[in-house]
Amino acid sequence: MNATVFVVDDDASVREAVSSLLRSVGYDVAGFATTGDFLLVERGQQPSCLVLDIRLPGASGLDLQRELLALGSHPPIVFITGHGDIPMSVAAMKDGAVEFLTKPFREQDLLDAVHTALEIDRRQRAEGEAFAVIRQRWETLTPRERQVMAQVVTGRLNKQIAGDLGLSEVTVKVHRAAVMTKMQVAGLPDLVRAADRLANDAAIQRA
The missing domain is CATH 1.10.10.10 (Winged helix-like DNA-binding domain superfamily/Winged helix DNA-binding domain)
Known part of the structure; x- marks a missing residue:
C-alpha cells in the first residue's frame, strides 16, 4: 500500500496486536513505546499516520500532538485509550485528531480510522507539493x-x-x-x- 503507520503505545501487547493487524492488511508499521522514541524517527516521503495512545509515561499523547503542531509537522493522528476521557477526546479532536477510539475497539473501526488518516495525509502532501511549485514560480x-x-x-x-x-x-x-x-x-x-x-x-x- 506504500504507506507507513506509526504506533505509539507503552503497552507492548497492545502495540504488537495493533501492529500485527495493520501489517496483515499491507501497511508498513513502526512501533514505539514512548513519544520520545517516535520523535527520533524521520517520517519519510510516503503517506503516513500515527496511532497514538493518549496516556503514556512521561509526555502524553496530547503533549506529542501539540509538539508536532508546534513543529509544523502534523501527521494525521488516530488516538486510542483505555480510558473514556471525554475532555481529553474533545481536546484531541479540536487539535485535528482523525479519530478517538476507546479500548477495546473493533478491529474494523481501527482499520477504517487509519484508512481515513492516510487519505488525509495523501491529500495534504499533494497540496503541499502543489504549493511548493507555485512558490518556486513566484520566486x-x-x-x-x-x-x-x-x-x-x-x-x-x-x-x-x-x-x-x-x-x-x-x-x-x-x-x-x-x-x-x-x-x-x-x-x-x-x-x-x-x-x-x-x-x-x-x-x-x-x-
Whole structure:
C-alpha cells in the first residue's frame, strides 16, 4: 500500500496486536513505546499516520500532538485509550485528531480510522507539493513583477497600476505578461488562485 503507520503505545501487547493487524492488511508499521522514541524517527516521503495512545509515561499523547503542531509537522493522528476521557477526546479532536477510539475497539473501526488518516495525509502532501511549485514560480519574479502581480490579482487595470507604481502602461503590460508566463497560468482566474495559495506564506508577505 506504500504507506507507513506509526504506533505509539507503552503497552507492548497492545502495540504488537495493533501492529500485527495493520501489517496483515499491507501497511508498513513502526512501533514505539514512548513519544520520545517516535520523535527520533524521520517520517519519510510516503503517506503516513500515527496511532497514538493518549496516556503514556512521561509526555502524553496530547503533549506529542501539540509538539508536532508546534513543529509544523502534523501527521494525521488516530488516538486510542483505555480510558473514556471525554475532555481529553474533545481536546484531541479540536487539535485535528482523525479519530478517538476507546479500548477495546473493533478491529474494523481501527482499520477504517487509519484508512481515513492516510487519505488525509495523501491529500495534504499533494497540496503541499502543489504549493511548493507555485512558490518556486513566484520566486522567479522580479520585485517589480511581484508588485504588478499583487495589483493585478485585486482587479486593478493596467492604467491604474501604472499610476500607482509610476510606470507607463506599456511597461505594466510587459511586466504583466512576464508574470503570467513565469507563473505558468492561462489567465487571470488562475493567477488569482495562485495568489490566494500564497497569501498565508509569511516569507512572501515580508518580501
